[in-house]
Amino acid sequence: MTMRSTLTLVGDNTIPGNKIPEKLQKLIPTIIKRCRDFGLDFYEPVIEKLTFDEMSEIASYGGFPIRYPHYSFGMEYEELSKGYEYGFSKIFELVINTNPSYLYCLDSNSILEDVLVISHAIGHSHFFKNNIFFAPTNENMMNIMANHAMRIEKYMSRWGQDNVTDFIDYVLRIETLIDYKSAWSKRSIKDVIVSDKRTYRNPRRLPVEKDFMDSWVNTKDYIKKEHERIEKEDAAEYLNLFNKPTKDIFGYLKDHAPLKPWQQDIISMLYEESLYFAPQRMTKVCNEGFASWVDHKLMSAEGLVSLGQDGDDVGIVEYALHKTAVLGGKYSMNPYNMGYQLLMDIEKRWNEGRFGSEYENCKNMKEKLEWDKKLGLGKEKVFEVAKYYDDLTLIMEFFTEEFSREHEFFEWKKYGDEYKIASRDFKAIKNKLLDRHTNSGLPDIRLVDPNHKNKRWFLLEHNYTGQPLFEPWIAHVMNAIYAIWDNNVILTTQKNDKEVVYVCNGVDEKDVHIFNREEYDGIN
Amino acid sequence: MLVAFLLVVQLIMTKRIKKDHKKFLDIVSNKLNQGTKKLVDTGRIFRMRGKDGDIAINLPRIITPRFVHGESDKEGIGSGQGNKGDVVGRKPGKGKAGQESVDGINVVVDLEFVLRFLQDELELPNLQPRDLNVFEDIKYRYNSISIVGPDSLRHVRATMKQAMKRLAATNQLDQLHPITGMKDQMRLIIPEKRDFRYRQYKEIKIPSSNALICFARDCSGSMDDNKCEIVSDISWWIDCWIKRFYERVETCYFVHDSIALEVNDDKFYKYRHGGGTVCSTALDLITKQFENRFPPKNWNIYVFYFGDGENWDIADNNKFCKILKDKFGPIVNLFGMVQVLSDNYETSLKKHVDVSIKSGSLDSEYFRTASVGDGNYAYNGTLVERDEAVKSAIKAILGKGKTK
Numbered sequence: 001m002t003m004r005s006t007l008t009l010v011g012d013n014t015i016p017g018n019k020i021p022e023k024l025q026k027l028i029p030t031i032i033k034r035c036r037d038f039g040l041d042f043y044e045p046v047i048e049k050l051t052f053d054e055m056s057e058i059a060s061y062g063g064f065p066i067r068y069p070h071y072s073f074g075m076e077y078e079e080l081s082k083g084y085e086y087g088f089s090k091i092f093e094l095v096i097n098t099n100p101s102y103l104y105c106l107d108s109n110s111i112l113e114d115v116l117v118i119s120h121a122i123g124h125s126h127f128f129k130n131n132i133f134f135a136p137t138n139e140n141m142m143n144i145m146a147n148h149a150m151r152i153e154k155y156m157s158r159w160g161q162d163n164v165t166d167f168i169d170y171v172l173r174i175e176t177l178i179d180y181k182s183a184w185s186k187r188s189i190k191d192v193i194v195s196d197k198r199t200y201r202n203p204r205r206l207p208v209e210k211d212f213m214d215s216w217v218n219t220k221d222y223i224k225k226e227h228e229r230i231e232k233e234d235a236a237e238y239l240n241l242f243n244k245p246t247k248d249i250f251g252y253l254k255d256h257a258p259l260k261p262w263q264q265d266i267i268s269m270l271y272e273e274s275l276y277f278a279p280q281r282m283t284k285v286c287n288e289g290f291a292s293w294v295d296h297k298l299m300s301a302e303g304l305v306s307l308g309q310d311g312d313d314v315g316i317v318e319y320a321l322h323k324t325a326v327l328g329g330k331y332s333m334n335p336y337n338m339g340y341q342l343l344m345d346i347e348k349r350w351n352e353g354r355f356g357s358e359y360e361n362c363k364n365m366k367e368k369l370e371w372d373k374k375l376g377l378g379k380e381k382v383f384e385v386a387k388y389y390d391d392l393t394l395i396m397e398f399f400t401e402e403f404s405r406e407h408e409f410f411e412w413k414k415y416g417d418e419y420k421i422a423s424r425d426f427k428a429i430k431n432k433l434l435d436r437h438t439n440s441g442l443p444d445i446r447l448v449d450p451n452h453k454n455k456r457w458f459l460l461e462h463n464y465t466g467q468p469l470f471e472p473w474i475a476h477v478m479n480a481i482y483a484i485w486d487n488n489v490i491l492t493t494q495k496n497d498k499e500v501v502y503v504c505n506g507v508d509e510k511d512v513h514i515f516n517r518e519e520y521d522g523i524n
Numbered sequence: 525m526l527v528a529f530l531l532v533v534q535l536i537m538t539k540r541i542k543k544d545h546k547k548f549l550d551i552v553s554n555k556l557n558q559g560t561k562k563l564v565d566t567g568r569i570f571r572m573r574g575k576d577g578d579i580a581i582n583l584p585r586i587i588t589p590r591f592v593h594g595e596s597d598k599e600g601i602g603s604g605q606g607n608k609g610d611v612v613g614r615k616p617g618k619g620k621a622g623q624e625s626v627d628g629i630n631v632v633v634d635l636e637f638v639l640r641f642l643q644d645e646l647e648l649p650n651l652q653p654r655d656l657n658v659f660e661d662i663k664y665r666y667n668s669i670s671i672v673g674p675d676s677l678r679h680v681r682a683t684m685k686q687a688m689k690r691l692a693a694t695n696q697l698d699q700l701h702p703i704t705g706m707k708d709q710m711r712l713i714i715p716e717k718r719d720f721r722y723r724q725y726k727e728i729k730i731p732s733s734n735a736l737i738c739f740a741r742d743c744s745g746s747m748d749d750n751k752c753e754i755v756s757d758i759s760w761w762i763d764c765w766i767k768r769f770y771e772r773v774e775t776c777y778f779v780h781d782s783i784a785l786e787v788n789d790d791k792f793y794k795y796r797h798g799g800g801t802v803c804s805t806a807l808d809l810i811t812k813q814f815e816n817r818f819p820p821k822n823w824n825i826y827v828f829y830f831g832d833g834e835n836w837d838i839a840d841n842n843k844f845c846k847i848l849k850d851k852f853g854p855i856v857n858l859f860g861m862v863q864v865l866s867d868n869y870e871t872s873l874k875k876h877v878d879v880s881i882k883s884g885s886l887d888s889e890y891f892r893t894a895s896v897g898d899g900n901y902a903y904n905g906t907l908v909e910r911d912e913a914v915k916s917a918i919k920a921i922l923g924k925g926k927t928k
Contacts, residue, residue, distance in 0.1 A: 056541075057540070057541040061541070066540065069540075069544055069547070070544060070547075071544055071547040071551055071586075072548075072586070072588060073541065073544045074541065074545035074547055074548030074549070075548045075585065075586055077541050077544065077545050077548075078548060078549075078631065079585075082630060169588070173588055173589055173590055174590075175588075176591065330604055331602045331603070331606075332602060333600070333601055333602055407603050408603050408604055409603045410603065411599065411600075411601055412599065412600055412601070412602050412613075414599065417614055418611045419611065419612050419613040419614070420609055420610060420611055420612065421606050421608050421609060421610050421612055422599070422608070423608060424608070432599070432600070433601055436601075442590075442593075443592065445591055462591075467593040467594070467595065468595065469592070469593065469594055470594035471594055473589035473591070473592065474591070477589055
């Protein structure tokens with residue numbers, strides 16, 4: 001009905017009683033135009049005004065109006081709506097990665113807050129559209145989520161609500177055990193085998209310059225070994241054997257676990273949703289930082305702050321107050337603030353030319369302090385960062401010693417009941433930050449062998465990097481994998497710097513047993 | 525049409541999360557019962573007065589377990605000023621004694637739910653209104669039968685029934701009568717004048733359920749903040765309890781030092797004034813209210829007095845007991861007296877009242893006394909003890925025993 005190029009406003013007719021105020025409605029085209037002029041490239045926005053109750057509902061569903069029925073959304077709702085009622089927290093806006101991008105504003109926002117959150121959300125939308133980590137995500141997720149909800153509801157009415165909810169519970173526990181790279185890989189649909197012909201490959205002979213050398217270089221032994229290797233590889237491929245450790249445990253279970261058709265369908269749907277939400281986990285600092293940078297630029301540098309304002313201060317005080325509240329937090333690590341400050345720093349450095357070997361190798365401190373080549377590349381660089389970086393690479397490349405010193409980063413440790421500053425050592429701080437963002441801050445657990453000991457045991461390995469696993473939850477997750485895989489699950493990890501092995505042979509917490517490495521080897 | 529469709533859409537939208545929310549509450553309801561029981565058992569509930577009577581009960585969150593790093597709260601990164609070794613934070617929930625950590629989510633339960641728990645736990649009986657002979661409303665319903673009345677109210681069915689009874693009794697029921705114009709003879713029932721029955725109205729009296737709660741307390745200099753807090757805790761819960769049984773409840777607040785004043789609830793909980801203490805003045809002032817404002821024949825009267833047991837002289841203690849006996853004895857449903865953190869029991873007001881109750885001049889069914897923390901200690905350290913004392917005081921005042 002509406003043309004793709006025009007702005008659609010659904011806020012005033014889909015939900016009765018929540019009209020966009022006339023004053024704001026007049027301003028919206030201006031805001032959109034100014035955003036485009038600034039260079040932002042975003043999905044066409046659909047702006048809706050929601051009451052806090054609706055906002056809590058949509059936020060607890062992760063930004064979507066319809067999700068499958070599950071009590072965890074109910075808990076989230078309880079928390080969010082109570083948080084608003086008691087005044088602890090407030091969600092000003094919510095924007096999701098779809099095309100068109102839906103942009104929900106709280107109906108109690110003032111005009112300035114609305115202008116601010118719209119430009120902030122458009123920053124997010126630009127990030128969603130351009131960042132390479134979001135490239136494989138589906139633009140049409142709103143409908144897909146609704147379809148998932150419908151299908152799961154259908155299974156619930158067919159197979160019983162509790163059965164389906166229990167299964168979803170199990171699947172949600174392994175939600176994070178995915179390999180995000182697999183989103184880029186082509187979806188493999190197994191071809192139907194029409195003729196069962198086997199193709200043989202011959203070993204590659206090593207090239208020689210003179211013919212007489214051949215029997216010396218490509219010896220009979222070598223050819224025989226190569227033959228054997230190729231035969232094994234072919235056989236493994238033919239029998240669909242597992243050949244290398246993978247992080248994509250969820251995906252492997254989806255493809256290979258012995259499940260009923262409805263379980264198969266549910267696990268595939270949840271896998272798709274998990275892949276959809278993964279880049280948001282990976283780019284939290286970057287995404288929030290960029291959106292905060294955009295609203296700062298638009299509001300203060302481009303002057304959007306005065307839109308619809310008639311006071312003497314043209315809204316700058318209210319804007320500053322809002323910004324302090326969002327970016328504030330004494331001593332704590334605020335992802336909004338960190339990303340925002342990093343991007344501001346990048347902009348400044350590239351404006352003044354403080355990069356490259358010439359600057360790095362400059363020994364004269366005075367010269368270094370007053371360094372200004374007037375390059376003006378800042379904005380361009382920030383847009384580049386928004387396009388190609390995620391949290392890990394952003395921190396790895398742009399968290400410099402100067403930045404750490406300027407923003408007074410420190411490392412704290414817990415002594416008794418108190419948290420104290422432990423050091424201001426740059427290397428330690430940066431390592432810790434990188435640790436936190438590697439693998440989205442989750443432990444690196446790989447599937448090593450799905451047919452362990454030839455008994456179809458599921459062998460997992462935790463790639464230990466100094467941080468142990470959270471003990472109370474290990475059993476629950478292993479139970480979930482047991483329930484899906486329907487055979488024993490084994491996890492090797494380290495605890496107190498000693499190798500331990502968890503073995504799970506049931507769906508109850510009691511069925512998880514812990515062994516020392518030696519004990520375990522002795523049993524088998 | 526469009527509007528109807530949109531309304532349906534809205535209905536579905538709001539219903540969706542409500543379902544999940546209800547499912548969540550079902551899952552936690554078991555824990556909710558346990559949580560409430562624990563709070564009531566320890567008496568901690570009496571310190572938790574919510575706005576509008578809502579009480580928030582802390583429940584553990586249900587988090588989906590995943591493989592995550594442990595010990596994440598042992599070290600981390602922050603930013604801000606400070607030198608090495610400066611304290612930048614403390615573990616939450618280890619501040620004041622008795623405060624529990626705030627992990628988890630707060631689920632609000634309504635007061636009725638908590639009061640039901642209180643009733644079970646403290647074995648509180650239901651309050652019985654007095655037979656006041658005062659009615660809220662008298663309604664008329666035609667639900668009875670009379671032998672006299674106007675023709676317009678004649679009850680045909682009852683009349684015919686009566687006629688049949690009469691015929692059966694005189695053995696004429698099967699008698700056949702010839703009817704003009706018809707071939708066969710038929711049985712006939714013809715009512716006579718004495719058979720006629722008429723509809724009659726009845727009065728339905730709806731008994732009034734008015735209750736008057738009077739709270740009075742000592743506001744002399746000796747009533748410090750500790751005492752006032754305990755008074756406000758106890759009186760709030762008593763108020764809630766009584767409101768549960770009556771439709772219309774009036775609450776009056778009185779404070780006194782050497783003279784008595786009527787105040788609003790806000791002042792009642794906060795007002796402090798140095799001065800002498802003449803306890804009987806409060807009772808005098810309450811008695812005055814009965815003359816015109818709240819005639820005792822129309823009201824169920826509950827009076828509660830809080831003090832620390834100090835009084836100006838012995839003579840006033842006697843006067844206090846005399847007023848209780850003469851003025852309050854015939855009219856109150858319940859008189860409760862709570863002595864808070866009293867210095868010395870032997871010379872206190874409660875001792876006097878207790879003696880009167882024991883000697884039988886005051887009826888122990890309608891006059892109850894309780895004390896919280898005799899011996900002047902302020903519960904600074906151990907709120908557990910305070911909770912226990914408040915719980916037993918409420919049990920002593922509202923507990924078993926017949927009330928008027």
